[in-house]
Structure formats: structure tokens, C-alpha cells
Amino acid sequence: MDSANNAARSFNKVIEILDRYDRNASKIIPILQSVQEEYRYLPQEVLTFVATSLNVSPARLYGVATFYSHFSLEPKGKHILKMCDGTACHVRGSSAVIDALRDKLGLSAKKITTDDMLFTFETVSCLGACGLAPVLVVDEAIHGQVTPEVALQLLDEIVQKEQQHA
């Protein structure tokens, strides 16, 4: 597989997405959502392209993209871990899990993606699953009542799998 051709092909996807929403500027949010699904983040060039296609200024689109925490302007890792730090989770010890994971991955509140682009670790406020607190989401899969040990074990499983593939 050829990554340059891939990239150009997925650029065609952006055009498909724009067409799907009739290049309608009032559909900015779903458009950005679909674009982010395609790239896992919102690359600057793509944002500028979307802005000009929708006839809004790049600065305005940048404003929309940065307003919603759901959108990311930085490339994200292959695996995304989200730890809830909402009230319920916090009370039940989410901080310890956060510290353990950051420590292990060499990340911080500012640096959220590992240099090898394998992991992105973010905290979120309330995932609406307070009954399971504290909650960790690993690539969309929800894990409840997580302790630092459990979290590190989940991480380890992914690393093992990646090494087998490599």
C-alpha cells in the first residue's frame, strides 16, 4: 500500500464529505466530524480547504474547530485512551489512574500524544457512565471501576499486540 496515494485518496473523501452536505456552511459541525473521522484529527490544510469550499474564513472555521473539545487540531495517536475526570470519577480515584498512565507513557496535561504516535491520552469531564466510576475508555471500549493496575494492564495488552504486528 502506498501512503501518498492513500493520502490523496482520502483527500477525495473530503470532497465527498463536502458534497454529501451540499457544501452548506450551516452543516459545519457534521462536516468537521466526518473529516475528523477520516483523518483522526483536523489537518490545517484540510481545514483551509473546507473553509474556502464553504465560503467561510479559515479563522472562523478555526474558531469553530477549537470551540468544541471534541475536535483535535493535532494528530492523534493510533490508540486513544480517555480517562474520565468528572466529579463522580474524581471522587472514586481517577487521579491515581491518570498519573499512572501519564507516567508510563511519558505524557502530561499539555503533551497528550506519544512521539511514536501510538497513544493519545486525554482526560474528559463526565462520560455519562457515573455508575461505573472511575471510567476509562480505550479505543471506544468502556472499562469501569478502573484502578491504576487495571489501566496499566490494558495498556500493556495493546503494546503486546502492536509488537506482534510489527
Place this chain on the structure above:
Amino acid sequence: MKSDKIIYINDRPIVWDGETNVLSLARKAHIEIPTFCYHSELSVYGACRLCLVEIEGRGLVTSCSTIPFEGMKVYTHTEQIIKMRKTIVEMLLANHDQACPTCSRSNDCKLRDLSTKLGIDKIRYRKTRQPKAMDMMSDCLVRDPNKCVLCGDCVRFCSEVQGIGAIDFAHRGEGVIVTPAYGKSLAHVDCVNCGQCAAVCPTGAIVVKSQSEQVWQQVHNKTKTVVAQVAPAVRVALGEMFNLPSGEITTGKMVAALRMIGFNKVFDTSYAADLTVIEEANELLSRKTKGENLPIFTSCCPAWVKFAEQSYPGLLNNLSSCRSPQQMFGALAKARLPQTLGVTKEDLCVVAIMPCTAKKYEANRKEFTTDGIADVDFVLTTQELGKMIKEAGIDFNSLEPESMDLPMGFASGAGVIFGNSGGVSEAVLRYAADKLQIPMPESIVLQEVRGTSGIREAEVETAVGTLRMAVVHGLKNAAILADQVVNGTANYDVIEVMACPGGCIGGAGQPIACESNTRQQRNQAIYNADKIMPLHRAQDNPFIDEIYQTLLHEPNSHKAHEMLHTQYRSRKRIEDEETSFSAPSKEERCKIRVCIGTSCFLRGAQEILAATLKTVEDNAWHNRFDIAATFCTELCDLGPTIVINGEIIHRARLEDVKSRIQSEASLREK
């Protein structure tokens, strides 16, 4: 139909005469209500909440966004209102970088003014926002987010009047900031440097980048000969900085002050404007006769020129090739003055004094350097000159008027009305009328192009057919006409464009206007200045005649083109790093780059890209081709642009690209 509707403000009756909000009514009742986010020329935003008033039966409302009703009872300074206003200002101050004594907006800062007026003597709140980096990279403006009160005036001016939207709100909560796209510098985005954002900013969060220190250095350097060229609009606004009424013509005092500061010669940009009139009118008449590249767009406004370069690459041939008066002056000064003044070219320093911030950018354009030396070395705004006069301790108001130096200090009224929107058109017509033998008085007044509306039109019958002229100010208006030209629905011969409201007199380098009618007064003063001048037509200026005799030969001559004309290039809106689409290339593969910048995209680049990918895929040629999409190669007018192994293909057509791929494929192994 006028029925007297009465509204009570602080229990005193006032006639409601169609005012659209309570704020204007209060102002009519001589009550000044503080505002940050209200600007009469922009949409109502209603976010700062400073303009709170109490309305009986409704409680507290923002007066800027409240529509009056008959019998309404408004209270403007209840105990609660005063308390709330103080709190709002205190909270703003808590997060405001309070470097007031060193801030260039110190004298006309609304926040500072308000804090004094409300008697705020301490700040009871803690800073909640993180300090943010300043943007110093633009040639014209400096942004300091730490002084921003988030009123959004700049954002709305840029998008509503200029139609650009180079800056906007980003992020949320405590992190909200007004910024260009991707947190870049204004220098690297679609900002055209008009500076109007700085003019509407109530604080010093966006200010003009000053060059006065550099100019002082030149003045103090005894080996340098420093000459000034002063734009027409400066003379009708400089006085405002010394509390003279706006619109007072202070040319003579200004010349005296410049000499006292240490300028060796003082010249008039209007002299070069006379030259612009002649060059541009001849360009127009020749295009009109040949019927090509019409309409001609004027090119004196550097903000408009950059706007056209980034948004209308297909219209660049319609722009007049004439340099602006500032740059014509610079080229002539650097060519002739060293000899006349007996100095080397290196020791001659040309300082332009302009009502405009974008002129700083223009002076730095690489087209305007000759043998590595800039034609114009420094550009000062009216404000910067005013400050230099104050720094030097000169008592401006009591100066005896002096006159400018010859020959380049002599101008006709045609060169002076350039300061107003509509002035260029009128000046060109005064010249053309003579050439085309249209019976008109010398100081013809073209009523249709005077006035203040955003788009104005005039038609004049001539020997070469009807001349259809349009005059616009504000780039959003310019875009309306440019779009019509692009889609073929406009029928004009000349379109004059000025980015700033009212033309150069409303430039962002002018003193911050405190009165609502300041612009009208400056506008009138420019026309008055024309009236009292001995000559009104560019062709009557004897020194212009002389320059054609001795140097330029005739209008639009080869020499004139070399010195007074220029070229434009398409320009991308956002500067970015190499595109993310290209992957590490393998040398042996054929590299194809398809530009999908806006302009190429509109011309069918997408189809070409899709077809190219399909061909490669259908034939499983992945190891022979390396295909990527790239963004704007700045060759928009020749698009779609495709680069195959380093070779640029302009106006690429699908069939050609396909056959090229076939032949490249046959050259390579499987």
C-alpha cells in the same frame, strides 16, 4: 409622517424619532452610556454588557440591543447599574495587561478612560487568564492578546466591512482569544493590512507598528539626507492630534514641523498622484480603444491589491499596472534626488507619511526595490508623525505655515482629491475630458462619485464611447463588483477601489476619530483644499510636464513602465508548511502533484486528481507513480496547475495529463 412618540429617560421626556436602540436615544438625551462592543457601523453584538440600563417593568437590559417602545421609562444610572458597570470594568482590568504609560493607545484607550470616569481606584479580582504571546510579525500591526477585552469589534469589522474575516474568536471559556486562523501571525494569513481592526479596537490590543524610532535615527544621523513625502489625507487630519477641529487643513504647519524635526526636504505625494492620474488615464484610454482588460481596477490601495491577489487571481490583468503614488514618488526620488541634492543613493532616506497602515506593507514589497535599495525606506502614519512632533516638543498650533519644496512638492488639486473615495475617478476624468475633448470646466466636479455610500456609479459620454465608472470603498463592496466582473454581469470601464471607509481620509493610520462626523469633515476639507489650489488638472502641473520632457518622454512609455508600473502575482490566503499530502518519495517513481488550491479547484483540478488516481489504480501502477494533492502553488491565474517530475504544467487539461501518465508509465519498470 412624523408622530411624536415620547420616551422617558431618567424621568425626562425625549422624542423618539426612529432611533433603533435605547443607546442612541440616551445619547440624544445627552447621556453617555459606556460601550465596548457597540459600533454604529457594525452589527449589534451585545456581549460586553457595559451599556446596561434599567427599563421599568423589564429590569436590566443592554441598551445597544434594545428597541425602544412608546412610553418606555429608562433609567441610566441607578445604584445597581453603577455597581455593575464598575464590576465589569474591574474584571476586565484584572485580566488586562496594565502597561498603560507605555501603551501607544494610552491617550485614546476606552478602557483607561472608563476606569477613570467610573472612579475605579482598586481591582478586587484576581487574574484568571494565562499570559499570551504577542504577534509582532506583521509589517503593519502588533497584536497583544493580553490587552484584549474580547469585544469583537475587530472581528466584525474585518468580516462585515472588509469581507475577509482574517481574525476571529477561538477556543472557549477562560482560553477564549481573538486570533488569526491556526494561531498564526497576521503576516501569514489573509489579512490585507488595512488596520481598521486597530482603529476600532477600544484598547491597545491591536496597534499600528511604529517606525518612528528608525526615522529618528535617520534624522539624527548627519550623513543621511532625509526627505518626506506627505499623502493628501494627512493634512486634513493631523490637526486632530493637537485638538484642532477635524477637517482643518494644516499643510503649512505640518511642513514647518517636519523641517523642525530635521527633515531636509518636504515633498508632496500628491505630486506623484498627478503622475498616477496621467499614467492611469492613458492606460484606461488605450484599453478602452482596444477593448481589452476592461474594466480597469485602480491599484493605489495596497490593501485592495493584496485582496485581489489572494481572492481574484483571474482579475489581475484588469488591475491598473500603475504603482501607487507612494511608490511612484519613491522610484522618482531615488532616481533623481541623489543628483539634485548631491548625495549618494545609499545616504538618501525617503520617508512616506501616510494615513494608511497597509502602505508599510507596500513599501516592503520586493517589486519596489531597485538594485537592492528600497524605493521608500520608512512609512509613518499620521498618528506617528503627530507623536514625533510632540516628542520634539514642537508647539504645533502656533507654527507659521511654510510651503513644500520644489519640484516634487508641487501638486494640482487632482492629486489632492486622491485622499477621498471617488477622488481618483474624478481626477482621471479631469484629465481624460481634456484628451477626449469633452466640454467640461477644468475643476469638474463629478457629483455622482462624491458622497459616502459604499458603491457609487457615474456615466460620462466621450468620443470613445460612454465611460462607465464605479467607485467602492470597503473590500466587501469591492468583492461584490469583482464577482460581477468575474461572472460577466458587470458593465464598467473603471472601478475605483479603496479599502478604508471614505477612502484614505478614513485610513487606520489617521488619528483615532472621536466624533461620528470626523470622516465627513475630512472629506469636505479635501475638496476645499482642491478648490483653493491654483490648478485642478494633473496635466497642468508644470513640474509633471518637466518630468515627461526630461525623463519619461511620454505617458506609458518604456521608461515610464520601468519606473512607474508594476506587476501582480497570485498569492495564497494562508501560508502553510509543506502539505501533509505528500509522503516520502521514492526517487525512481514519477512524482505528480496536483494543486487543489481554491482557484485550481474551481478550474477542475479535482476531476484531474480523481482521474489520475483512477488511472494509476486501474493499472496497478502504484510503484511507478507518487501522486499527491498540494495546496496553492501561487500560480492561480494559470491553473489548474500540475507538477509532473518538477515540470510545471499550466492550464492542465484532463486528456493531456492522461496521455502524459501513459508515456511516463511506459518509461518505468513494473
